[in-house]
Amino acid sequence: MKTVFSPVQLAHRPQREIADGELVPAVEIPSRAEIVLDEVKRRRLGDVLSPDAFGRAPLERVHTPAYLDFLDGFWNRWTAAGRSGEAFPYVWPVRGLRADPVPESVDGLLGRYSFDAGTPLGAGTAEAARASADTALTAARLIRDGAGSAFALCRPPGHHAGADYYGGYCFLNNAAIAAQWLRDHGAARVAVLDVDYHHGNGTQAIFYDRPDVLFLSIHADPRVEYPFFLGHAEEAGAKAGTGYTRNWPLPLGTDWPAYARALEEACRWLGVFSPEVVVVSLGLDCFERDPISKFGLTGDDFLRLGQRLGRLGLPTLFVLEGGYAVDALGRNCVNVLEGFAGG
Numbered sequence: 001m002k003t004v005f006s007p008v009q010l011a012h013r014p015q016r017e018i019a020d021g022e023l024v025p026a027v028e029i030p031s032r033a034e035i036v037l038d039e040v041k042r043r044r045l046g047d048v049l050s051p052d053a054f055g056r057a058p059l060e061r062v063h064t065p066a067y068l069d070f071l072d073g074f075w076n077r078w079t080a081a082g083r084s085g086e087a088f089p090y091v092w093p094v095r096g097l098r099a100d101p102v103p104e105s106v107d108g109l110l111g112r113y114s115f116d117a118g119t120p121l122g123a124g125t126a127e128a129a130r131a132s133a134d135t136a137l138t139a140a141r142l143i144r145d146g147a148g149s150a151f152a153l154c155r156p157p158g159h160h161a162g163a164d165y166y167g168g169y170c171f172l173n174n175a176a177i178a179a180q181w182l183r184d185h186g187a188a189r190v191a192v193l194d195v196d197y198h199h200g201n202g203t204q205a206i207f208y209d210r211p212d213v214l215f216l217s218i219h220a221d222p223r224v225e226y227p228f229f230l231g232h233a234e235e236a237g238a239k240a241g242t243g244y245t246r247n248w249p250l251p252l253g254t255d256w257p258a259y260a261r262a263l264e265e266a267c268r269w270l271g272v273f274s275p276e277v278v279v280v281s282l283g284l285d286c287f288e289r290d291p292i293s294k295f296g297l298t299g300d301d302f303l304r305l306g307q308r309l310g311r312l313g314l315p316t317l318f319v320l321e322g323g324y325a326v327d328a329l330g331r332n333c334v335n336v337l338e339g340f341a342g343g
């Protein structure tokens with residue numbers, strides 16, 4: 001299986017994040033990607049390619065032009081306003097407040113285009129996010145050109161980002177951008193299977209009304225876990241997309257037997273939908289020792305997860321999302337990929 005990665009993705013270097021009422025060291029850090037890349041090479045998964053620049057058009061198929069302008073131009077505006085440290089929003093246009101007109105001040109802009117205060121935006125963020133999306137697109141093109149699988153070593157991750165908002169360490173929705181690109185380049189039906197510990201709220205929102213992209217997510221119950229405001233079992237799509245979103249919120253402490261039952265159901269839906277490509281939003285934060293998560297999957301369970309996906313026999317694009325136990329991240333990630341390839 002080929003891997004796509006660019007060192008430009010390391011330019012996003014968050015220092016601190018707001019979590020649980022404190023400013024704490026950031027967890028979505030460059031070494032995550034380096035650890036995964038090292039393990040890909042050590043275990044000889046396959047060639048590692050650099051992404052090509054796909055430009056803005058495939059991003060605009062998922063994100064609004066105004067949001068993309070915000071991301072591209074924000075750091076200049078922030079520094080021009082005399083700010084120096086990484087940026088955090090602190091006020092949002094919630095119920096009854098107006099999202100439009102879009103504010104002119106940097107603090108207003110941050111609130112308008114985000115949904116949480118836990119996601120630092122810094123000098124290299126836009127450039128890294130763009131490279132991360134190009135990584136997903138380059139891997140998607142490998143699949144379009146006939147590969148049975150490919151691994152997009154994306155960072156920063158993407159599945160929490162919506163059409164016009166960032167959050168959850170995510171800026172551009174890499175998996176959604178890849179899925180849409182595959183739709184635009186010959187695939188009639190694409191499925192996104194999100195196995196990150198956190199619900200992929202951005203991806204769900206982007207495809208919620210659509211029957212051509214199936215969204216399936218297995219994750220910690222949002223009643224007790226981030227992102228709290230999406231990912232409940234009854235969310236099943238709307239309008240023409242009714243029935244084309246499925247959620248499996250699971251309790252904290254879930255280990256492999258219960259996880260595997262949800263995965264079995266998701267695989268059954270994949271069989272019924274019969275997509276031309278499966279995009280796997282590959283978070284590794286269901287791991288038992290993940291520092292911010294509370295599921296109980298082991299290293300061997302990630303091998304089992306990959307094997308189960310391999311048995312679907314469908315062209316599969318793996319897009320890296322979360323996973324913060326940096327010491328075990330490489331092993332867990334490559335376990336999924338090898339499990340998939342090795343049967």
Ligand code: OKP
Nearest residue numbers: 019118168198226292322323
């Ligand atoms: C991104 B991805 C925990 C704070 C959690 C946000 C988590 C974002 C996860 N104390 N903050 O889905 O892995």
Ligand code: ZN
Nearest residue numbers: 196197198322
């Ligand atoms: Zn996650």
